Amino acid sequence: MKEEPIxxxxxxxxxxxxxxxxxxxxxxxxxxxxxCGKMRKRWVRLTVGDRVKMEMSPYDLNKARIVWRLK
Numbered sequence: 001m002k003e004e005p006i007x008x009x010x011x012x013x014x015x016x017x018x019x020x021x022x023x024x025x026x027x028x029x030x031x032x033x034x035x036c037g038k039m040r041k042r043w044v045r046l047t048v049g050d051r052v053k054m055e056m057s058p059y060d061l062n063k064a065r066i067v068w069r070l071k
Contacts, residue, residue, distance in 0.1 A: 005055035009070065012050045021046060023054065023064065031056070033064040044069060 013030060014022040019040065023033045033054055035044065046052065051070040056063070 003058050005065075006058055007053060007055055008064070009051060009053050010064075012046055012048050012052060015046070015048060021066065023052060023066070031062055031064050033066050035066045039066065039069075 008025060010023040010025045010031070010033075012021050013024040016022065019035050021033045021035075022030055024030050031054075033052075035046065046066070046069060052066045053068040053070060054064040054066050056065075
């Protein structure tokens with residue numbers, strides 16, 4: 001059975017090459033995140049300080065996928 005992803009919010013801490021980002025969570029933990037395919041297709045731009053919603057695997061809590069940019 002497939003595990004459900006963990007949804008969490010964070011703030012973009014640094015922009016890295018290759019559509020990768022360092023995102024700081026509310027508990028000051030920093031994870032490596034990439035944008036999902038729909039955001040890549042729609043050319044959604046992210047900058048430092050943007051609030052984002054992410055999905056994380058319960059097996060690897062150091063990586064995430066950004067699925068939404070919050071206002």
